[in-house]
Amino acid sequence: xxxxxxxxxxxxxxxxxxxxxxxxxxxxxxxxxxxxxxxxxxxxxxxxxxxxxxxxxxxxxxxxxxxxxxxxxxxxxxxxxxxxxxxxxxxxxxxxxxxxxxxxxxxxxxxxxxxxxxxxxxxxxxxxxxxxxxxxxxxxxxxxxxxxxxxxxxxxxxxxxxxxxxxxxxxxxxxxxxxxxxxxxxxxxxxxxxxxxxxxxxxxxxxxxxxxxxxxxxxxxxxxxxxxxxxxxxxxxxxxxxxxxxxxxxxxxxxxxxxxxxxxxxxxxxxxxxxxxxxxxxxxxxxxxxxxxxxxxxxxxxxxxxxxx
Amino acid sequence: xxxxxxxxxxxxxxxxxxxxxxxxxxxxxxxxxxxxxxxxxxxxxxxxxxxxxxxxxxxxxxxxxxxxxxxxxxxxxxxxxxxxxxxxxxxxxxxxxxxxxxxxxxxxxxxxxxxxxxxxxxxxxxxxxxxxxxxxxxxxxxxxxxxxxxxxxxxxxxxxxxxxxxxxxxx
Numbered sequence: 396x397x398x399x400x401x402x403x404x405x406x407x408x409x410x411x412x413x414x415x416x417x418x419x420x421x422x423x424x425x426x427x428x429x430x431x432x433x434x435x436x437x438x439x440x441x442x443x444x445x446x447x448x449x450x451x452x453x454x455x456x457x458x459x460x461x462x463x464x465x466x467x468x469x470x471x472x473x474x475x476x477x478x479x480x481x482x483x484x485x486x487x488x489x490x491x492x493x494x495x496x497x498x499x500x501x502x503x504x505x506x507x508x509x510x511x512x513x514x515x516x517x518x519x520x521x522x523x524x525x526x527x528x529x530x531x532x533x534x535x536x537x538x539x540x541x542x543x544x545x546x547x548x549x550x551x552x553x554x555x556x557x558x559x560x561x562x563x564x565x566x567x568x569x570x571x572x573x574x575x576x577x578x579x580x581x582x583x584x585x586x587x588x589x590x591x592x593x594x595x596x597x598x599x600x601x602x603x604x605x606x607x608x609x610x611x612x613x614x615x616x617x618x619x620x621x622x623x624x625x626x627x628x629x630x631x632x633x634x635x636x637x638x639x640x641x642x643x644x645x646x647x648x649x650x651x652x653x654x655x656x657x658x659x660x661x662x663x664x665x666x667x668x669x670x671x672x673x674x675x676x677x678x679x680x681x682x683x684x685x686x687x688x689x690x691x692x693x694x695x696x697x698x699x700x701x702x703x704x
Numbered sequence: 705x706x707x708x709x710x711x712x713x714x715x716x717x718x719x720x721x722x723x724x725x726x727x728x729x730x731x732x733x734x735x736x737x738x739x740x741x742x743x744x745x746x747x748x749x750x751x752x753x754x755x756x757x758x759x760x761x762x763x764x765x766x767x768x769x770x771x772x773x774x775x776x777x778x779x780x781x782x783x784x785x786x787x788x789x790x791x792x793x794x795x796x797x798x799x800x801x802x803x804x805x806x807x808x809x810x811x812x813x814x815x816x817x818x819x820x821x822x823x824x825x826x827x828x829x830x831x832x833x834x835x836x837x838x839x840x841x842x843x844x845x846x847x848x849x850x851x852x853x854x855x856x857x858x859x860x861x862x863x864x865x866x867x868x869x870x871x872x873x874x875x
Contacts, residue, residue, distance in 0.1 A: 421718045425725040667715035668708060 396487045403476055407620040412438050414620075414662050421666040442613075450609035457514040464511035465604075465611045468618030471503040472625055479628050480555045482638045482646040493554040494546065497629065498539050501584055505531040507618070508586075508593055512603035523602025526673055527593030530583055533680040538580035540688045544573040544695040545633050558637035565636040572691045574634040576684055581630065583676070585622035587661055589668040592676055627657035735813035737839075740798045742814045743789055745829065746807065746838035750855070753833065754808035754845055756782040761800035761809050769793035770800060779854030781846065787829040792822055806845040810838040 412427065412435055419426025430436035452458055478493035480486040490496050505528055512524020546552060548569060549560040557566075567574050583590040594602040604615045631637060631653040638646035640653075671679070726733055735741070748754050757774025775785040800809050819825050837843065846855035847862055859866040 420723075421715050423718055423721055423724045425723050425727070663712055663716055667712045 399476065399481070399487055400473070403473065403621065403624065404617070406624055407617045408438050408442060409435075410620040410623065410658065411441050411616075413658070414665075417659065417662045418666050421663065445610055445613040445616075448609040450611060453515070453517075453606050455516045456606060457516065460510050460514035461606075462611070464507045464514060465607065465614035465618070466507075467510070468504055468507035469614045469621060471500045471507070472618055472621040474503075475500040475625050476621075476628070478554055479625075479632060480558055480637060481650050483555075485647065486555060489555060490553070492552045494542060494552040494557075497554075498535070498542075501538070501625075502531070502535055504584075504618070504622070505535075507615075508603045511607070511615070512593075515603070515606035517606055519599045519601075520603050520605050523593040523595070523599045523605070526595075526599075527586060527603055530586065530590065530592055530676060530680075533677055534580040534583035537576050537680065537684045537688045538584060540685075540692060541573045541576040541580060542633060543692050544570045547692075547695055547699050554632050554637075558632055558639065561636040561639060565634060565639075567634045570634065570691075570695070572687060573695075574630070576688050576691070577633065578626075578630060579684065581626035582661070582664065583680070585619060585626055585661075587619070587623060588665040589670050590676060591670060592673050595670065597670075623658055623661045624654065627654045627661065630657050735815075737813065739813035739815075740796045740801075740811040742791075742812055742817055743794065743796075743800065743827075743832065744810055744812055744834045744836075744838065745787065745832045746810055746834060746836055746840075748844040748846070749837060749842060750844065751835075752781075752846075752855070753783050754806045754843075755784050755787065756806055756808070756845065757784040758782075758805060760803040760805065764799040764803035766797060766799065767793045767795055777854075780851070781853035781855070784829060787832060789827045789832060790825065791817060791827060792825040807838065807840045807843055808845075812838070 415437065416426040416428075416434065426434065427437040428434035430440055452461055475497050477487045478490050478496050480489075508527035508531070509524045512520040512522075512527065515521070545557060545566050548566065549557045551557065551560075560566075586593050592602075593599075594604070599605070604612055607615060628650075631650060635653050638650040640646070640649035644652075746754055755772075757772060759772065759774065762768075762770040762772060769790040770788070771790075772787040773785040774782055776782050796811065798811050801811050804810075817825070844855070846853050848864075849861070850858075850864070852858045
């Protein structure tokens, strides 16, 4: 378990470098390439900078809530990793309601945004927090519902069993709509670009974490990267066969490779798509995705019943 | 939706494009001859200073970074007693070069003049003078100027004729 924690936190830190390099390459630049081999020590530099910055709590802030909020985001995302099967028998807690646990933990993440924005006592932070809350609540719904197709086909909430059920055919083939909706909801859930509406640098300065500095900001930062890793790992587990793959590579490597691919996709999304307006995002969620996901459930259920009889 | 996917694909293709970045200390940008960088004072073909201390550069300078004091030698040739450019103020606009009537002050393609100490950015005449004629080789102001400053006698310059002896014009 400590191994998983160690690897995850290192991945989250390493993503700082990966994201900056990849974004740069997609913008015809080179990105940080000076410190260390290929510039990888930028991670160290960034982390040291965050540690040595003044850890300032504004006098107008609600002190204890202000301090608690960043811990919740990193904590809740790290808790979600507990149920992810990285390879056969490499899982921290083999819960039989793993998927529900994941949904519950990702819902808890919204508390950090709301509490952080509220405790900052700043109108932009509050606006960001409000946006974050309504966005996460809206997209939480489809995230849960989009996974129901997978659950129906597997007959279990256990992620290990879900991966086992994809031995013959990955769920991306049988549940393409579920995958698309889950991925969109995942982007909204991690409030990454193009759905970074709670932060929205250009309109809300930095939204809910505008008042944060030093390592408290670092926790939000790490939480975001952990969120990307989590959604990528969940997508791989649920729709892309988890650790399954041709035998010439060990299962753990397959899992890691697929996850890295999705992390790259997240960064590509950030590099290419503009941010929609807030009302467009919510309208898109409730008016397009909700009917689609309900249709997906009904069709999957009908086919599952038909196959059974 | 499809336009979004197309956008993502096109952005992805940028991975294989040539990068715009020039990795500066190893790779250097091509500086063209008329690039406006460091300011120098040039010399005429005889090796004398071109600057005549007319103060036009100091007057043209929008940030007032040029300071000089004109003086004369025993032949009446003007030159600056001191000539000081504060490069921490200079904006490399090139107005001084445009204003200069004798092509003395010129901007050259060199921008690498970072210093640790701010005072080191104040260049005196010894720092500014270069042993070259710059962009106008062969130009010698005192050879085309009307006045005699020890370079040529009156009327002996280029495009000049000897003064007419007024007594020879008498009827």
